[in-house]
Structures are given as C-alpha cells and as structure tokens.
Amino acid sequence: MCEYLIVGVGTDDFMIRRKNRTSILSYEQRVEIVKAIRYVDEVVPENDLDKIAAYYKYGFDVMIAGEDHRMESVYIDAERELKKMGVAVVYIERKKQCSSTYIRNRIIEMYSKL
Template identity: 45%
Template structure:
C-alpha cells in the first residue's frame, strides 16, 4: 500500500512517554514513508512552559529513537516550523488537534501551503497527558 506522504514531521517534548505519544507516532507513520520526530530540548521547554522536563533531553531522544515508527529523531531547539521545513524538507507535519484553528496554526498552514506542505491533525488522547502524570507524581512526593 502506497502511503500518502513521502516525508512526515512531528514534534513534542515526549516527557514521561505515554500512550498518547505512541498514538501520534503510529498514526503519523501510517501516512508517510519516512517520519522525522523533533524532540524539544530542555532549554526550549523551559523557555515556553517555564518548567524543566522530568526526563532529561538525551534520555527522551533515546526513548523516541527506540520507537519502531520513527525513522529519524532531531533536537527541536526552536518553535519555528518554517525553519524546520527549510532544514528537513518534509511534505506533511503531524500535530495534535488541540492547536487546530488557532491563530498561530492557521498562519503556519497558510505558509506551508505556499510550499505544498500539509498539516494533518490527530485527535488529542483524552485522559492521558504528561502534565497529569507529573501532577500525580508530585502528590506522591508531598509529605503527609
């Protein structure tokens, strides 16, 4: 079966790797021949989330590299998707649908369209997030 896209790209922090992360990688790989995954550096996460990932960057990279759906893993050091497009030459970007329709992603869609690049949104996995997992871990750590 021929896949719709040649090169796909997705990004994430992939902290406390969970089924939602795996779902995105699996669904992305179903639609492209070659999947590049950008893993956000600790510094990038700190700059926009104001918190340090639980799992260090190098370990998160190694985890994502070990997933059978990924063909190449690269550090994501900037949020600039056009810069990523220029460097990696993908023809589709995959993203969770929590950003679909936002001003930022509407602009990215318009810019990508000029280069024939699509954005495919996947449903956000309900009930599982790294933030929820971190909250649970923090409650366990608190003294009684």
C-alpha cells in the same frame, strides 16, 4: 502516511522557554524513548516553533502536530504558509493520559496517599 518519519523533540532549553519549567525527563532521555519507536526514522532537536525554517531544513511534505496546538497563532500562520508550499498539515488527537500535567498530577495523587 509517510515513508520516512522525522520527529522533533523539544530541547531542554526550548522546553524552559516554552513552558517555564524543565521536563521530568532530560532531552537525551526523551530522544532515546522516541528513537525506540519502530516507526521513527530520525529524531531531531526542536529549538523553536519555526515550522517554516524546519520545512526548509528537512523538506517534509506532511507536518503532524498535536490537536492541542491547532489554535495557537504560530501554528495557524505556519499551516497557512506550509499549505501554500504543498505541505499537508495533520493534527492528531492528544490523549489525556499522555499529558505531562496528567502524569504529574497522578504521581502527586499516588504519593499523597502514602
């Protein structure tokens, strides 16, 4: 699908603003995990949801986002504008087992049985 894959990883500050909580893993840890994926060419900080600004900064021709974002107004607006600029927008299925909420609940469930 792409020749050069840039992945945005939400900064700790952004995650607090977006989800009102910190991530279990620090930004630096999440970056290292994403960098270890052989298909990833570059990891960049995601400080906000401004996909148009990201387009002008990185010049991508495809934006890939999780299916769970499809109905968020910020993504709907960005998709409309990006398509006008010739950018394809692709939504990929989100696996339940990859959800941080799912992982947290599994950990709580496991420890409550001890």
